[in-house]
Amino acid sequence: MREFKQKTFTTQLTAAPSGGLWEGMLFRWDTYDAHNDRFVRDAVVVAHGEPAVFVDHDYLSPPVGKIVHFSSREDGMYVYLKLNAEVGERKYLSVGGFAYDPVANGAGGVDIHKFVVLEASLTATPAQPNTPLLQLKTMNAMINKQDIAQLEARVEELAALYAQLEARVNELTAKYDELAEQLASLLQANAQTEQKVRETLEVEMRRLSQQSLEFADKVEKILKAITDKKK
Numbered sequence: 008m009r010e011f012k013q014k015t016f017t018t019q020l021t022a023a024p025s026g027g028l029w030e031g032m033l034f035r036w037d038t039y040d041a042h043n044d045r046f047v048r049d050a051v052v053v054a055h056g057e058p059a060v061f062v063d064h065d066y067l068s069p070p071v072g073k074i075v076h077f078s079s080r081e082d083g084m085y086v087y088l089k090l091n092a093e094v095g096e097r098k099y100l101s102v103g104g105f106a107y108d109p110v111a112n113g114a115g116g117v118d119i120h121k122f123v124v125l126e127a128s129l130t131a132t133p134a135q136p137n138t139p140l141l142q143l144k145t146m147n148a149m150i151n152k153q154d155i156a157q158l159e160a161r162v163e164e165l166a167a168l169y170a171q172l173e174a175r176v177n178e179l180t181a182k183y184d185e186l187a188e189q190l191a192s193l194l195q196a197n198a199q200t201e202q203k204v205r206e207t208l209e210v211e212m213r214r215l216s217q218q219s220l221e222f223a224d225k226v227e228k229i230l231k232a233i234t235d236k237k238k
Contacts, residue, residue, distance in 0.1 A: 027089075030085060034102065046122065
């Protein structure tokens with residue numbers, strides 16, 4: 008039989024919202040709450056549609072807003088809320104839902120690996136100290152803020168990659184210049200060697216030609232002397 012546990016978490020608001028769009032942390036990863044329960048960093052968080060926002064989990068009264076977006080970040084799960092009513096001194100956000108298959112931890116609570124968000128409530132009694140909720144002017148502000156954060160991270164990543172590529176290109180360019188210089192030196196040395204060999208061969212050929220002429224002259228003189236003796 009699948010075990011589940013009803014669960015709520017809270018986060019502080021900067022002030023009681025009076026309508027509009029808000030952004031804030033729903034819960035923090037790997038942090039114990041007042042009940043010694045915690046969401047593990049790789050927890051699966053499920054929500055269907057746009058969960059309602061109530062006051063103090065009072066389901067007999069109409070909701071005062073809804074969750075319109077979830078954003079999993081490095082430190083925790085954030086949400087964007089649309090609120091349409093004053094909430095007075097209730098300056099905290101609490102999430103209600105079910106934790107499936109919680110695992111007992113050493114602090115006396117449970118570690119949550121799968122959680123279904125059913126609603127969020129504004130309350131004056133938080134269970135976990137999280138970052139403040141911030142009010143946004145428009146839905147575009149929410150989207151732009153998220154997109155800009157992702158874009159900035161991507162730009163930093165690309166800048167680091169570009170720096171690595173630039174360093175590699177500079178390294179390869181320097182190596183190419185070095186090899187080109189070595190090749191030019193080898194070609195020059197080869198040309199000089201070829202010229203020296205050609206000159207040496209020419210000198211040797213002239214020397215051999217001169218020796219051949221001298222040898223022919225000697226042979227001719229010997230033959231003439233022999234002919235003279237026979238007479």
